[in-house]
Amino acid sequence: MKNGTLTQRVIWALTGAVAIFVGALALLAYLxxxxxxxxxxxxxxxxxxxxxxxxxxxxxDFAVPNDTLELSGTMRVWLRPDVTTSDMPTVLxxxxxxxxxxxxxxxxxxxxxxxxxxxRLYLRYDATEHEARVHEFGLIVLGMGVLCVIAxxxxxxxxxxxxxxxxxxxxxxxxxxxxxxxxxxITRDDEAGRLIxxxxxxxxxxxHSIAREREFAANISHEARTPLAAxxxxxxxxxxDAALPxxxxxxxxxxxxxxxxxxxxxxxxxxxxxxxxxxxxxVDLNTCMDDxxxxxxxxAEACGLIFQNHxxxxxxxxxxxxxxxxxxxNLVRNAIDHAAPATLTALLTVDGTLELRDxxxxxxxxxxxxxxxxxxxxxxxxxxxxxxxxxxxxxGLGLAIAKRVCDMQGWxxxxxxxxxxxxxxxCFTLRFA
Numbered sequence: 001m002k003n004g005t006l007t008q009r010v011i012w013a014l015t016g017a018v019a020i021f022v023g024a025l026a027l028l029a030y031l032x033x034x035x036x037x038x039x040x041x042x043x044x045x046x047x048x049x050x051x052x053x054x055x056x057x058x059x060x061d062f063a064v065p066n067d068t069l070e071l072s073g074t075m076r077v078w079l080r081p082d083v084t085t086s087d088m089p090t091v092l093x094x095x096x097x098x099x100x101x102x103x104x105x106x107x108x109x110x111x112x113x114x115x116x117x118x119x120r121l122y123l124r125y126d127a128t129e130h131e132a133r134v135h136e137f138g139l140i141v142l143g144m145g146v147l148c149v150i151a152x153x154x155x156x157x158x159x160x161x162x163x164x165x166x167x168x169x170x171x172x173x174x175x176x177x178x179x180x181x182x183x184x185x186i187t188r189d190d191e192a193g194r195l196i197x198x199x200x201x202x203x204x205x206x207x208h209s210i211a212r213e214r215e216f217a218a219n220i221s222h223e224a225r226t227p228l229a230a231x232x233x234x235x236x237x238x239x240x241d242a243a244l245p246x247x248x249x250x251x252x253x254x255x256x257x258x259x260x261x262x263x264x265x266x267x268x269x270x271x272x273x274x275x276x277x278x279x280x281x282x283v284d285l286n287t288c289m290d291d292x293x294x295x296x297x298x299x300a301e302a303c304g305l306i307f308q309n310h311x312x313x314x315x316x317x318x319x320x321x322x323x324x325x326x327x328x329x330n331l332v333r334n335a336i337d338h339a340a341p342a343t344l345t346a347l348l349t350v351d352g353t354l355e356l357r358d359x360x361x362x363x364x365x366x367x368x369x370x371x372x373x374x375x376x377x378x379x380x381x382x383x384x385x386x387x388x389x390x391x392x393x394x395x396g397l398g399l400a401i402a403k404r405v406c407d408m409q410g411w412x413x414x415x416x417x418x419x420x421x422x423x424x425x426x427c428f429t430l431r432f433a
Contacts, residue, residue: 006167010160011153018152019145026141034134041110041127042099045075049112049123052077056116067119074129078122092122171198224266232259257295264325277409280318285354286311288321289346292328296336304341305358307332311348317432323405327413330398331356331428338363339426357427362419371415372403406430 048071055062056079068087069077078088091104092111097120100111110125235252238244244252289309293300300307335344339360347355363371374397406413410433417426 007160007164010163011156014156014159015149015153018156019149022145022148022152026145029141030134030138033137037127037130037134038101038110041125041130045099045110045112045123045125048075049114049121052121052123053114053116056118056121074126076124076126078124079116079118080120080122088122089124092124095122224262228259228263232256235259254295254298257291260291261295261325261329264322264329278320278322281321282316283319283321283324284313285315285317285324285348286313288324289328292325292332296329296332300332300336300340300344303336305336305339306343308343308345311346311354315348319432320409323409326405327402327411327430328356330402333398335360335426342425352432354430354432355427356430357425359425362424363415363417363426364419365417368415368417372399372413374400409433 064077064079067079069079071077078092080088080093089104091102092113095111095113097113097115100109100113102109102111107126107128108131110127112121112123114121114123232255235255239249239252239256286309289311293307293309297307332344335342335356335358339358342358342360344356344358347357349355403413405411412429412431412433414429414431415426416429418424
């Protein structure tokens with residue numbers, strides 16, 4: 001742990017910030033108190049000195065015995081004529097007029113020197129005791145600062161635990177959810193390093209899941225092609241028999257349509273698993289719509305759904321045919337399950353938008369925002385619906401798959417609906433990029 005853990009860095013950062021703040025505050029308090037003490041002493045010294053100078057100038061009877069006077073225990077005056085006063089400290093003799101601060105022999109003196117008609121006046125204030133009190137105040141402030149830093153350290157540990165705790169919990173959960181070894185070297189031995197390692201494990205698990213999904217889609221698509229091709233070719237050969245009755249011929253036609261639907265679904269699933277659209281090809285929208293309806297028409301007729309294809313013939317677009325078949329068949333299936341009995345109409349608007357509209361019961365407005373969600377079961381199955389349709393609806397996947405395919409292709413799938421009234425029904429619009 002070259003730079004310590006994240007928790008330790010948070011603790012020392014907060015403690016250091018408090019220590020700097022408290023230290024600066026204590027230093028400013030000490031300097032302010034010391035300056036205030038010096039100013040107060042100088043003010044006392046100046047006032048007393050001015051009073052003495054005034055008396056010496058105006059009062060002939062005012063005298064300083066032996067040129068020295070003890071004003072108090074801390075203040076003393078010397079009036080020095082041309083002769084040297086014997087008991088005046090030598091350090092005062094060469095001072096010029098004005099205020100002075102002296103520190104002889106670990107003492108602190110404030111001295112005022114002034115010229116008077118009777119000679120030079122020396123006024124000394126012994127502030128040694130004041131300085132001692134200032135030092136005591138400094139020690140008190142320092143002690144309080146140390147206590148504040150200790151309290152800050154304890155509080156910082158608590159704050160660090162609260163701040164870093166969710167990160168540690170997330171790291172633990174990710175590590176338990178995605179066990180294994182990361183595929184990158186983690187040089188940081190702290191909370192952030194362990195979180196990076198856990199995220200790397202999760203990424204490995206996601207990558208492996210995606211790889212397995214793509215492999216499964218590719219395998220199922222490859223393995224199903226051969227039997228589906230055999231079913232389709234056998235059905236086509238049987239349809240060549242001119243003596244085949246109408247009912248078996250219709251059933252074989254539906255078998256071929258359903259095989260084509262399975263192939264289209266497998267191709268779309270494979271493309272979605274690879275998250276890469278298939279190459280575009282010329283697609284006749286009218287024919288593709290008929291192919292999407294074929295294979296579902298028997299169920300639709302049983303449920304009372306009538307289909308009308310008004311898309312103009314030879315309307316060709318460069319699209320992924322399998323993706324379009326998947327979307328259209330899921331929309332038709334949705335109309336069978338939830339609109340029948342009704343009429344389903346496919347048409348192309350002036351701006352090239354493909355519309356599938358029905359005049360069924362419609363969808364309530366509060367359910368429309370959730371219509372394309374997987375496994376959405378907010379709508380109740382219509383009374384009298386076929387059991388097969390009911391079971392398919394409960395899966396709630398058809399419209400979600402259609403929406404997912406459209407998003408991957410860059411198409412826009414929307415829905416509008418009205419429940420009740422003369423214009424009731426649902427309309428799905430498919431806009432191609």
